[in-house]
Amino acid sequence: MKILVCMKQVPQKDAPLKLNESGAWIREDVSYEVNEPDAYALEEALRQKEKHGGEVVVITSGPTRAGQVLREALAKGADRAIHLEDNAFVGLDAFNTARAFAEAIKDEKFDLIFTGLQSDDYGYAQTGVVLAELLGWPHATIIMQIEKTDGGIQVKRELEAGYFQFVDMPLPAVLTIQSGINKLRYATLIGIKQAKNKPLRKVTLAEVQAVLGPNLQKIEKLYVPQKTKNTEFLQGPAAEVAKQLVEKLRNEVRVL
Amino acid sequence: MPAMKFRGVDYLQFDTLLSDDERLVRDTARQFIEDNLIPIIEECNRAGRFPRELVKPMAELGFFGASLQGYGCAGMSNVEYGLVTQEMERGDSGVRSFVSVQSALVMYPIYTFGSDEQKEKWLPALQKGEKLGCFGLTEPDFGSNPGGMRTRAKKVGNEYVLNGEKMWITSGTIADVAVIWAKVEDEGDRVRGFLVETDRPGFKAEDIHGKWSLRASVTSGLSLQDVHIPETNLLPKSGGLKSPLMCLNQARYGIAWGAVGAAMACYDCALQYSLLRKQFRDQPIASHQLIQDKLAWMISEITKAQLLILQVGRLKDAGKVEHYHISMAKRNNVWMALECARLSRDILGANGVADDYPIMRHMMNLESVKTYEGTHDIHTLIIGSHVTGIDAF
Numbered sequence A: 001m002k003i004l005v006c007m008k009q010v011p012q013k014d015a016p017l018k019l020n021e022s023g024a025w026i027r028e029d030v031s032y033e034v035n036e037p038d039a040y041a042l043e044e045a046l047r048q049k050e051k052h053g054g055e056v057v058v059i060t061s062g063p064t065r066a067g068q069v070l071r072e073a074l075a076k077g078a079d080r081a082i083h084l085e086d087n088a089f090v091g092l093d094a095f096n097t098a099r100a101f102a103e104a105i106k107d108e109k110f111d112l113i114f115t116g117l118q119s120d121d122y123g124y125a126q127t128g129v130v131l132a133e134l135l136g137w138p139h140a141t142i143i144m145q146i147e148k149t150d151g152g153i154q155v156k157r158e159l160e161a162g163y164f165q166f167v168d169m170p171l172p173a174v175l176t177i178q179s180g181i182n183k184l185r186y187a188t189l190i191g192i193k194q195a196k197n198k199p200l201r202k203v204t205l206a207e208v209q210a211v212l213g214p215n216l217q218k219i220e221k222l223y224v225p226q227k228t229k230n231t232e233f234l235q236g237p238a239a240e241v242a243k244q245l246v247e248k249l250r251n252e253v254r255v256l
Numbered sequence B: 001m002p003a004m005k006f007r008g009v010d011y012l013q014f015d016t017l018l019s020d021d022e023r024l025v026r027d028t029a030r031q032f033i034e035d036n037l038i039p040i041i042e043e044c045n046r047a048g049r050f051p052r053e054l055v056k057p058m059a060e061l062g063f064f065g066a067s068l069q070g071y072g073c074a075g076m077s078n079v080e081y082g083l084v085t086q087e088m089e090r091g092d093s094g095v096r097s098f099v100s101v102q103s104a105l106v107m108y109p110i111y112t113f114g115s116d117e118q119k120e121k122w123l124p125a126l127q128k129g130e131k132l133g134c135f136g137l138t139e140p141d142f143g144s145n146p147g148g149m150r151t152r153a154k155k156v157g158n159e160y161v162l163n164g165e166k167m168w169i170t171s172g173t174i175a176d177v178a179v180i181w182a183k184v185e186d187e188g189d190r191v192r193g194f195l196v197e198t199d200r201p202g203f204k205a206e207d208i209h210g211k212w213s214l215r216a217s218v219t220s221g222l223s224l225q226d227v228h229i230p231e232t233n234l235l236p237k238s239g240g241l242k243s244p245l246m247c248l249n250q251a252r253y254g255i256a257w258g259a260v261g262a263a264m265a266c267y268d269c270a271l272q273y274s275l276l277r278k279q280f281r282d283q284p285i286a287s288h289q290l291i292q293d294k295l296a297w298m299i300s301e302i303t304k305a306q307l308l309i310l311q312v313g314r315l316k317d318a319g320k321v322e323h324y325h326i327s328m329a330k331r332n333n334v335w336m337a338l339e340c341a342r343l344s345r346d347i348l349g350a351n352g353v354a355d356d357y358p359i360m361r362h363m364m365n366l367e368s369v370k371t372y373e374g375t376h377d378i379h380t381l382i383i384g385s386h387v388t389g390i391d392a393f
C-alpha cells in the first residue's frame, strides 16, 4: 500500500503563547512540535507498511521550520517527504491547504491518505475531509483501526458515548486518524542519520498558486479570555443541591 | 510520577546553535527518558536497583556506542552523542554512567585498540545490549594515580595470566566482558588493555554496598586470581597509560554534557517550585530577592556550561580537541551542577530532601561524578599544568 500522511507543525502544547501584532495569531518565536494526531497517523501508516508492504510518504506545508516534522517522520521510517515550503502556507485555511496538497500530489497514485483528526492549533478537523472531496475519494473520520479486506479496507470509527462504527470502504480513500490508537515509536539514532539521505521534494508557493482561492475562513481576533469571578449559592434539600452541583460541574465548569 | 514536569532550559537561544538533526537527537532522547526512566527512577534509587529493563530499549534507539561508525552503531557526531548524554543524566547520573561505561570505556577501546576479530565479536553484541561491559582501571590503592597499579599480566605460552584487584568498577557484576588494564611483566611493566570474559575461572566480581550515590548503577570490586586468557584477548593497539586515558577522555567529554542535564533538572524543578510555594503575605517564594539570586546564579552557570561544552564538542568534531579542553569542561560543569543541586535543594526547603523531587538524588549522584573520571582537583592540576608548563601532581 502506498500511503500519504499529512503532517502539521504546531506550537508545543505547553509552550507559553504570545499574540502577534495583528492580534489574529500567535508570535512565531515559540517551540513547535508535530501535531499529536498526525504522529499517530504516521505510526499507523508505518504499521500498515510493515504488514502489507508499500511506501509511506509524508507531506507538510509551512515555512522552513516545518521541515522538522518531515525529518522526524523520515527518521522514524517514512520513505520520502514533500514540503510545500513558504511562510504564506501558515495563513491558508483548511480548504486552501487541501487544494495545495491535492495539486502537489497530482502526479502520485496513493492508496490511502491519512491526516490527523484535527490540528492542535486551529482545530478545524477539515483538511482531510476537504482533500477527499477535492480528489473525489471516499473518506472516514476519527479512525481507530484499519484492516485490509479483499475489496478495500474496514475501518473502526469512534462515535460518541463509547460507541464505535465499523465501515467497509474501497480504496483509494482518505482517513482522519484519532490520537492514542497505537503506541508511537521513537526515531532511532541510526534512523536520524539515514533520514538525511531520503528524498525530500520541495514545492514552492508558485507551483500551487493557480489552484488557491481566497480564504473562506478567517481568524478576526485572538484574545485571552477575561477572568470573571462568580459565586453562586445552591439552596434546597441536600440531594437536590448535589444534583445541581454535579450538573454545574459537568456542564458549566466542565471539570467532571 | 514526578511532581514537576521537566520543560528544558534554554536562556540564551542555545537551540539556535544546534542543527535540526542535533535538536531531533536531543528531543528523541529527552522523550525516551521522560517516558521510560523518569517514572521508575525514584524507585530504582530507593531500592539501589539498576533498571536493567531499559538496556534493550536503549540499545534499540542506538544509545550504545552512538558515536562509533559501523558494527550497528549510529555514527553520531560528538555533539549529538553529548546531547544524548545530557538527556540521560537529566534523568539520572547512574543510568548515564552505565551508558558511558558501555560506550566510551568498553566499546571505544575495543573499537580503537582492538583487532578486527575482537571488534566483530564484541561490538555488535555490545551495541545491541546483548553483552554488557565494564572498565577496570582503578584499584584499592590507586585512584587518581593509576600509573601505580599493581595488576599484572604475565605471558605464559600463548596465554596471559592476570592477577590483581580492581575497585569501584561500574557494572562489574553485570558485565560479560571486562576491559582490564594491567602492567605486562615482560614488557617492562607497560600498561596494556585486556578483554577478560567474566566467566573465566579466577575472575570474581562483588558489588559495593552502602553506596549513597549512583544507586541506580552497579558498582563493584573485581578480583583476578590467575585468570588465564588467550593472547588474542590482548587489545593489540593499546600501549602505555595513554590508552586508558584516551578512553577516559571520551567518557569525561560525555560527563561534561551529562552534568548540564543534571543541573537543568535541578534548576527547572526549583524554578517551578519557587513559583508555586508561597510564604509570607501569600507571595510565591520566587518573589524574594534571595531566591531570585539563587535562580539567577544557576541559570547563568548552566548557560555558560552549555556554551563551554558545545564548543568542546565542536572542537572534538573538528578533530581539534585537547585533553585539557575536556578537563576544563568536566571540572567546571560537574562543579556547577553540584552547586545547582545544593541551591535547588535549598529552594525546596524540606521537600528538597524527599524523593518526591529529583534534587537530592542528583546531588548525591553528582558527588561521585565529581570524583570519578579524574577528580575535580586532578582536573585543576591538568589545567594548571597546561597553562604553566609545570606538573603539580
Ligand SMILES: Cc1cc2nc3c(=O)[nH]c(=O)nc-3n(C[C@H](O)[C@H](O)[C@H](O)COP(=O)(O)OP(=O)(O)OC[C@H]3O[C@@H](n4cnc5c(N)ncnc54)[C@H](O)[C@@H]3O)c2cc1C
Residues within 6 Å of the ligand: B101, B135, B136, B137, B138, B141, B142, B143, B144, B145, B167, B168, B169, B170, B171, B213, B214, B219, B368, B371, B372, B373, B374, B375, B376, B377, B378, B381, B392, B393
Ligand atoms: C560510583 C563510582 C564509579 C566508578 N566507576 C569506575 C569504573 O567504572 N572504572 C574505574 O576504573 N574506576 C571507577 N571509579 C573510580 C574513580 O575513577 C576513582 O574513584 C577516582 O579516580 C579517584 O580515585 P580515589 O577514589 O582513589 O581517590 P584518591 O585518588 O585517593 O583521591 C582522594 C582525594 O585526594 C585528591 N588528590 C589525589 N592526588 C592528588 C594530588 N596529586 N594533588 C592534589 N590532590 C590530590 C583527590 O583530588 C581527592 O580529592 C568509580 C568511582 C565511583 C565513586
